[in-house]
Amino acid sequence: MDVLTGLMQGFSIALEPMNLLWCFIGVFFGTVVGVLPGLGPSATVALLLPLTLQMNPTAGIIMMSGIYYGAKYGGSTTSILLNVPGESASVVTCLDGFAMARNGRAGPALGIAAISSFIAGTVGVVLLMLVAPPIAEFALRFGPPEYFALMALGLSMVVLLAGKSMIKALLSMFLGLWCATIGIDLFTDGTRFTFGQIELMDGVNFVVVAIGTFAIGEVLTNLGVQSSGQNFTVPKGLRNLLPNWQDLKDCRFAFLNGSLVGFFVGVLPGAGSTIASFVSYGIEKAVSRHPERFGTGAVEGVAAPEAANNSETGGALVPLLTLGIPGSGTTAILLAALILWGLKPGPLLIQDNPQMFWGLVASMYIGNVILLILNLPLVPLFAQILRLPGYVLYPGILGVSIIGVYSVDQTLLDVWLMVGFGVLGYLMRRLDYPAAPLILGLVLGDLMENAVRQSLMMSNGDIAILYSRPLAATMLLFAAAILVGPLFRQVNSWRLKAAEQEA
């Protein structure tokens, strides 16, 4: 079907009052669960699955997708305001988002997050609509060696996340890589570092580590600081609570970079939005004219990851709708819903159900507009939270964190682990170890180990498989360039110093 006629038909479906209502309900719920840490889109979609089975498939998928991309909008809120990552993809947003909040720019940070989510969400739908089948075919060319290279590229970002000391960043990353090995080993069925705990057999949940090191670490650090009431400055006046023209101009490239990276990583089954957000942040910092501003409140550092994790939604729908392959937790539930509706997800899904596909696409355009309208007015409101005095704010963060962590798997062990990682986060802060590489290692470690072991099994142990395939080789070259980059700068500065001394 012609894209234009398809889209016209889609809008006529999406604009039906009931479908519009479901779209609104979806994105509204999405925003709410996105704001709440722990409770993610997949849990919410699963919760509402029985309800949607009573609806017609188009309305159902419109609502469930609404929750999915809506949650991405809300995820940044607690990252920016409280340093509590609302969902896994928002960890990177904490780095510059929370720094902006400290600088009294919480409002602009939230605003940029919303705008960048809107732009990327829309770009994601445009790409889903225009290039879904060919890009899905391309994504199939990613086998284990390509995934390994992608993970290596992701891990090389540690260079860009490092503060003053590269050694400390690497140590932090290795700790994350170690944490990633906890649990059942996929290849031997043996268990590693589980100490007989059944709960640890699926590994350490990422949310637990992220909330522990970031949020609890933050609270503990502030306990040590004698403060009188309010810790943040929140400027008065609406003007200072929204991003200004300069912010938007600074983020031009970040919007584009995040949108494209997020979409493409989303298309790859199993890669996930967390990688997308890290990679886009890394790219943004690598090409920036003032990389030193990252980590201290660079507005692009919020825009890029937020864009990436929003366009990832459009990407993740590609393999689901064009191949019947779910690439993430939430799309797996959407797949289940399609099966339960009797729709037979597979390569012919769109062809068999054009109304559903185009109705969904059109609803995503509408949903993104609704989300922007819904979220922008909330920005000044949310920013007021920071006016709360420390004795209200910090216990509040603790409460939200505990509930959030507990809600993931309903096990108390997770809460204790969070406390442990909180103490670790506190120590790391005091000793000036960056926490982001730890998260990076934890997220990528598992995927990277699987990819490298799968690759070597494919090649009977011949390591050449990792770099001899063109796609993999290209990504590895990029990774090498990123790794060597700072070394060059270092050598250069030594040379300059030496030259100065000689002179």
Add this chain to the structure above:
Amino acid sequence: MKIRTAIPLAAILAAAGMVDAPAQGFMPDRVIEVMVHSGPGAGNDVFARSVIKVLNEIKAVPQQMQVMNKTGGGGLVAMSYLSEKKADTHLVAVFTGVWWVNPMIRKEAKVTMKELTPVARLVLEPAVMTVRADSPYKSTKDFIEAAKANPGKLKQSGGSLSSRDNSYRFLLMKETGANWQFISMKSGGERVAALLGGHVDMMIMEPAEAMEQIRAGKVRVIATMMNNRLASMPDTSTLKEQGFKVPEVPQSRGFVGPPGMPANVKTYWEGVFTKMHQSSQWQGFLKENLYEDGFLTGAGLNAFVDEYANTMRGILKEAGIKIIR
């Protein structure tokens, strides 16, 4: 005061007014939890929801049924949760083959299927051997010959070592002397993507998974793995027909209750599933999802529990996996 039941705990609950069940005819009086050991969207989860959907349609259960996902430990969390809920009359769980395999290979396991209360086996899942549509292998024989010619060069994507796909691989390798790689991948999506992308040469999947890929012309079935031909693929020959003497590795799904489930509750659920089994909705579900009808309760089911344990123990041993109990 209610009539005393045989189980003291149930009596206490009844006295407290929490259970409104007379001794003979059990009738659920609050939400029934249906526990699944995998996350939302996984095969088991879809299965549980489908059963609930059918039960709702035929109005077999007067109360709401709610899926509870107890993930972790490859099913162990769910199993131990169930074992701790002794005599909970409003809890049932979906079982699959891992409920037998897990206690055999994991020392952390707390219970075996025998200690729980199996209620009904509902389906048997067939398996088919698939290759990419443009693959040179037209039959399992082609694949095996190629594997023999290039030992260790061909690849199969699948789940864990103790999964059914790998059991079949070991049995086939043992039978033929051929040798190929088994590439474990975490999710079904990754496994299918690896096959479609040409990164592996073969995958054993369930017919429902394969059907849409076949319809789109992306995948070809080179053998069905059960003893008899599948109704949904009458033209595809079985492994046996192709001359491979490999035992069938069954995969079943059904429902199991906590240990010590009161007899009247068990009878109630047997009645519910029997009613469901006879409904046209359920038969339609089986057909649509290419399941084989595996309905079994009572003594037959108990015999199956033992028999299946023995089969799996034998297969795992052959496959070189360490059995601890």
